[in-house]
Amino acid sequence: MRKTIGLTGDGAAAEAMRQIDPDVVAAYPITPQTEIVERFAEFVAEGSVHTELVTVESEHSAMSACCGSSAAGARTITCTSSQGLALMHEMLYIAAGNRLPIVLINVNRTLSAPINIHNDQSDSLGSRDAGWIQLYCEGAQEVYDTVIQAVRIAEDRSVMLPVMVCLDGFVVSHNVEPINVLDDQEVKDFVGEFRPVINLLDTENPISMGNLTLPEYFFEHKYAQAYALEQSKPVIAKVDKEFGEKFGRSYGIIEAYRMDDAEIAIVTLGSMVGTARVVADDLRQQGIKAGVLKIRCYRPFPIDEVAEALKGVKAAAVMEKALSPGAPGPAVFSDVLGALYHKGVHVNLISYVAGLGGRDVPAKSIRRVYEHLQKIAASGKVDRILNYLDLRGWQ
Amino acid sequence: MASLKELSQREILFTGGHRLCAGCPAPIVVKQVLLAAPHAPIVVNPTCCLEISSAVFPYTAWKVPYYHNAFENAAAVASGIDAAITALRRRGKLDENKKFSVIAIGGDGGTYDIGFQALSGMLERGHRVLYVCYDNGAYMNTGIQRSGATPYGAWTTTSHVGDAQKGKQQHRKDLAWIAAAHGAYVANASLHNWRDLMRKVEKALNYDGPSFINVQAPCPRGWRFPEDKTVEIARLGTECCFYPLYEVEDRGRKWVINYVPRNKIPVTEYLKPQGRFAHFFQKGNEYLIEEFQAEVDRRWEHLQRLAKMSEDL
């Protein structure tokens, strides 16, 4: 039976994992992901899942064990944050390169140094080129729904790629929200059975995986992998749509919120979307044509959708919780800019880096970003491209 | 263990046509291990000479499921495969009678050094995995650099012989001992004694728990000896007790020496044919031989004491 209960973002992720009942979970604890592993270990102890939980000795081994189990034909899920994702970095590329449909829940936390356990998106944004599908969630309900969808996306025959589901640490992971939880059987039916394309346990038909691949073939292999990632977008959309038809909730690749006639817009991902919506609503009441463009699917990057949504906008700001030191702009900003260039759309685009290391991003600060955009829209001139929100001493 | 006649009728699961050096120890070890495996083998192979030479796309020398993933994680990858088997069996997705032999085969670098943590984790968690280290005592794949398994005084490309330093400054890490401390089934073996090695492999894979077998694997290229001497050098290594053959059972408590040389030969007989120890025999460097011999004796005596203590068990 469906029911609505109070769950944190981590709790919602763990509940989705319980209902998916994967074959193997290999994970290592790190704040703010810890609650997911702990909760899941409880499910294992009480016998409410059939999963083999591998309590590995590091995140590097977590992703390594996930590769082994996935290659052996087992549905496999893991979760981590920050330093854990960084320690997995080498393995992220291998999981994608081996075309293993692993699902990873990443609770976004900043990266050391200085050490800090709080939220920003440096960890997963820093892994953007690993070849994974990356989905960013706004709140705990979306986390729950997206984890379930991720299994289907990853295992789709035309995709066969790992999927990372990202949620902001503490802001989402530790906040209790009313979550509509599906019936166990509904989730079971939705995710279906994992039918691996290749399988190490098929000893009658032995295959070699992970072979050394020299310049003769390497490029083609990597291109095929990149192509699969690009082509996964319709599958992500299809799974989300089917989920919506069955359960009444869907999110899209992007969400254009009050964008139809918007003159100024904030483009962002994760929990900042929710705050930006509230501010945009306020501004709309005052007659200001403000909108929000939520990027839910960050890899593959929705080039067409983003360019289309921003067409006609006079000024837009990309807000993200990560730096890209020494780069012409941070990651998401650069991607949005690239999408506009691809499609020949001109928008006065600026960047706002916000909320590093857990600094709060309140509505009043987002309002200032919109004010900045109003000035640019009015003058038609961009005064400064790279901006830092609520950074002390920065003018 | 199967008789020689029975073994001769089994299929060799590692084919020729690979790109390993002539006289390479790795395929000798692999063939023995796969021949001895009692169930359907699944091999995990970390980055090393064996990997880069045996599975070059679109070819493979492996007639069994084979997975290379990375350098430092074979034990963790194998742990995942073991977990998958357990989980799929629990769900009734595997044929009840089907049994697997999950085997990780790695070099000493991927085992003693960079893969040490993953190995420890795998042994501690108790996976039904046999980890075989073909111990050629250096990072051969990357051009003969020292590892934790390189013997004292040996020349490598990161432990050179010069006026200020004569080869590797430290003695080898004794990894089998550390593995034994995990309570796993542990054995030291050598490729020249196929009967001993294969018996151990079979035992390990019939054991309902983790196991580790370290195999002496003389490398003609890195040790600097002619490629028709691989087996002979291994024999000398065991005859001088540098590489004794033993096994540890009963969760690390019972130490059994499987081969006691009738005449323990001096280490010089083992060192002399190997170019990596050439400087041991130069005037003024006699102390290297003495130190090498002393350490071999210390370890051999200690092993004998442990074996003696274990006799009552």
Ligand SMILES: Cc1ncc(C[n+]2csc(CCOP(=O)(O)OP(=O)(O)O)c2C)c(N)n1
């Ligand atoms: C993380 C990482 N560091 C370094 C390397 C480079 N590397 C590949 S194989 C190897 C040495 C392998 O030595 P060993 O395990 O002893 O096997 P051998 O080649 O001697 O048979 C090194 C250093 C790598 N592939 N990955």
Ligand code: SF4
């Ligand atoms: S360097 Fe040694 S271990 Fe490597 S392939 Fe050649 S003989 Fe074998």
Ligand SMILES: [Mg+2]
């Ligand atoms: Mg080696």
